[in-house]
Amino acid sequence: MVLKLSWSDVTTLLRRIAGDVQGLADVVVGVGRSGLVPAALLCNYAGCRALLSVFAKKYGEGKPPRRLYEKPVITWGFSGDLGGASVLVVDDIAVTGETLRVVGEYVKTRGAGRVYTCVVVRKPGASVDFYGLETEECVVFPWES
Numbered sequence: 001m002v003l004k005l006s007w008s009d010v011t012t013l014l015r016r017i018a019g020d021v022q023g024l025a026d027v028v029v030g031v032g033r034s035g036l037v038p039a040a041l042l043c044n045y046a047g048c049r050a051l052l053s054v055f056a057k058k059y060g061e062g063k064p065p066r067r068l069y070e071k072p073v074i075t076w077g078f079s080g081d082l083g084g085a086s087v088l089v090v091d092d093i094a095v096t097g098e099t100l101r102v103v104g105e106y107v108k109t110r111g112a113g114r115v116y117t118c119v120v121v122r123k124p125g126a127s128v129d130f131y132g133l134e135t136e137e138c139v140v141f142p143w144e145s
Helices: 007-021 036-046 098-109
Strands: 002-004 027-032 050-057 073-076 087-094 115-122 130-134 138-140
Touching (some): 007 036, 027 098, 036 050, 050 098, 073 098
Parallel strands (some): 027 087
Antiparallel strands (some): 050 073
């Protein structure tokens, strides 16, 4: 089955998550491309001071997603130093949590202190600190339609 989320659905979920993460992170790092929209919204809603991006790939953009690599690969990242800042890594969906883990490791190499992970949608069993909705369905986000 396919679950189509509306903009209203996504903003409601992200506002709820923002309440949970308020004050935990100084910096939000969006996982590009699909995690950039929720990262920007969450950064605003939670009042974080900075928004950065890292591009990582494991799956293609199609529905259902096709595996491109065995493990997530960082394809682009920022080069600045985070100076011990707490970081919230944000993506749209976590199937296993591997991409979040890889991006979390990357931000630690850039000087992050505490690293939290967050997604709008989590598949059952995926490793993530904060999420808005858990489902086994194939999810279509409003920025994908």
